[in-house]
Amino acid sequence: MSGINFAELEQQFVRDRINPDFTWRPYDEYSPLNELSTSLSEARVAMVTTAGAYLADQEPFDIEGPAGDPTFREIPSDTRLEDIQLIHRGYNTKQALEDPNVVLPLDHLRTARDSGRIGSVASNIYSFMGFIAETDPLVDDHAPEVARKLKADGTDIVLLAPA
């Protein structure tokens, strides 16, 4: 890791420039490990991204506020990649828009479904913003809502990818 503790560097960067109260939300133990209950070739696979993806008819994420934006966008998994919009304060979205598969590999996910590597793709992709300084609304409200939606859709496993 290049001898750099990025977690410490990022925390200080955010405190200096965005939110002086920012601190990581640490845990002592890993969260529960839930076993995949079917083979991957039969599994319904969902994807969650923190790339700040949204659709043109959805409100973009707030990238200005010091608290960050804890909300999510629901994107149908059959959306064409060229219809994906990206907004984020932590990476070059203009570049990623040239090939959104770099942060949201929808083409590859659908190919995996078509080839039988996975059973199916969940109805929706759930998209969040990567930077969220005040995390209670995320942990208490928005992420649990996504969990309920994923379970209602029959999701067998969730892939989560940052940007």
Next chain:
Amino acid sequence: MGLIQRVLDEHGLPTISITQVAEIAAVIKPSRSIFVPHPFGLTFGDLNDTATQHDVLEAMFTAAESMDWSGIKGTDFRWTKDNRREKQLRKQRH
């Protein structure tokens, strides 16, 4: 990302994530993640590098199939094209 994964885990959903910064995953401690040291904004690989994009997703699939570990697992992915990741990790312009 790690906090969202923790919530999904606590709701009983199997999960696997990518982490680009192992130090952050070590603080948040989501159930399982694979370490892919690509630059921010190029999580799955470079623009139009369909082979690497496919391989990173496949690494997630493979991890999903092996349920006998928790924590952070290393991968063979490396970013050798330029020093963009190093600059990002130092919060330098790139």
